[in-house]
Every structure is written in C-alpha cells, then in structure tokens.
Amino acid sequence: MQFSSRFTIATHTLLCIAMFQEEYKVTSNFLAGSINVNPVIIRNILGQLSASGLVEIKAGVGGAYLAKSADEITLLDIFKAVEKEEVLFHFHENPNPECPIGRTIHSVMDSKIDTIQLAMENEMAEITLSELLDEAKKNM
C-alpha cells in the first residue's frame, strides 16, 4: 500500500503557486508543465485544495492563488485535502465474538491504531508550506 501521488502533486502545486502567483497566471497547464502530468489531474487536485480552503481559483479567466499565507498551510492540511480516508487502517469486519480474542480485538487495537495515526499526523502538522518554500529557494 502506498499513498497516492496526489499528496506530492498537491504539495508541488502549492509550492508553484506560492512561488509564481505574483509573477505569472498559474493555470492548470502551467502547473502540468512543472509537475509533468495531465492538466486534468491538476484541475481535480486544485478542486480538492479549493474545497479545503487552501487555494482560490479564478473560473473563466484562470489562475490559482493561495487562500492562506504559506505559513498557515501545513502538510497535514494538504494531506487531508487530497486523501479523503479518515481512518488509516482497515480493520477486518467481523471477528468472532465467541472467541476470547475475537471479542476483545477491537477494544485492544483501536486505541493503538489511533496513536499510530496521530503520530504521523502530528509530524505532518509541524511542517509548513513556507518552510518548504524557503528550502526550495535555498536550493535554487
């Protein structure tokens, strides 16, 4: 299992917008050129980012803009915008309640699973878009 590339594409997208929104009109075609995927994929992801309040899109005339400042956007915001699954681990549905383990497996594992998912999300929440932007500028 891997997370879809939507996450890295969305992050790339937001970095491009942050970098170029004052200089160019950042369209799905522009972004598709930098990311090297089909423009429709970009439009779909931009739609998800827009629905989550991370970008604003000018319909008709075209162009995407950050809806928040780059230091208010974290990797967790981006991740949640494009990965709609709220629960990371798929639990098998029907453990047998007549088995002592089957009966208790949920109450034993659920809290552990939550802890694991939270550890990942907390780490994501620590990293902001402006941090990535600074590093990108440094590497240029």
Place this chain on the structure above:
Amino acid sequence: MQFSSRFTIATHTLLCIAMFQEEYKVTSNFLAGSINVNPVIIRNILGQLSASGLVEIKAGVGGAYLAKSADEITLLDIFKAVEKEEVLFHFHENPNPECPIGRTIHSVMDSKIDTIQLAMENEMAEITLSELLDEAKKNM
C-alpha cells in the same frame, strides 16, 4: 487510501497463537474461525509472518507457533511482514527539471517524507504483542 486489513488480521492471528498455542493446535481453520475470513487468506498471511521469522508453521501436521517471545514482537514487525512497500508515499515520477520548483521538489520533500514515515514506524515499534495480550486478558 487505507492499509490493507492484512495488518489487523496478522495481529489478530499472532494474538490467537500467543493465547492458544499451548492449549490447542492453532491451524488456519482455527484462526479463520476467530477472525472470520477464508482459511486461505490466513495461510497466506501466516506465510508472510513465517518468512519474517515471527511464527513457525508445522507443515503436514499443522499448527502455528510463535518463533519469538511475545515481548520481542512489535506492531512494526507485523506491519513490515505484511506490507511490503518500503516507501509509504508515492512520488510523482518526472517533475520538470527546467522549472525551479520541479528541479528542487525531491530534495525538499524527501527528508520530510522520511521523517513522517519514521514517526509512524517509531510509534509502531513501541507496542509489543505481549502488551496487547495482557490487555486482551484483562478485557476477558
């Protein structure tokens, strides 16, 4: 995106083995009864757990046994046994090197992604099978 239920099934499997291996012959049919899935699925997962050195399986006669003590088996061991993907995040393949962002996106994001994945794995490494077993016994 969700992790496959192989992880929770494998954990359930190991808990059953730890709990019952001295009292019963724990076969794929026995386990399938507690977990409520097809025995072939159990056999496949047992095969992965065996390949990772977590269980021993008696061919012919049947029965699965822990290959390590329960406090030496962590959720990370189980996770790695059944989820073969080494890298959690799928990066888009060909960012455009002629774009300043496309050129630097990998060097900027790779270390962040590693950190995130490590946060999750470290949390998994903290939880042992014997810990889960104790809690299950308490809840019985």
Place this chain on the structure above:
DNA sequence: ATATATTGTAACCATGTTCGTTACAACTAT
C-alpha cells in the same frame, strides 16, 4: 503402506482505486 488432516500455491473472479486521456459545457475578461 494407507488414510487423514493440514499446509502451500495456483488459478480465477469481482470490486475498487489510481492514473491517464479525450471531450465538452460553463465561465469570464477582452
């Protein structure tokens, strides 16, 4: 030796997701 229970695999199917693509209606500034 034979019978029995079990494991290890292969093969197949249905379903769902991802990624890519084409096509086109709707929108907005000029």
Place this chain on the structure above:
DNA sequence: ATAGTTGTAACGAACATGGTTACAATATAT
C-alpha cells in the same frame, strides 16, 4: 463574439484487495 480556462463526465489500462475452489505436497497415526 472570441479566446483561454475551468469543471466534470466518461472511458480505459493497470494494479491491489478480498474471496473462493482446487489440488499437490507433507507429516503423523493407524
């Protein structure tokens, strides 16, 4: 009106998941 762009639907290929049947290989017990 025109042109460029967005939003979305529809389709296809590839792959993963979860389920099932079938059967050869294995090892114990009789």
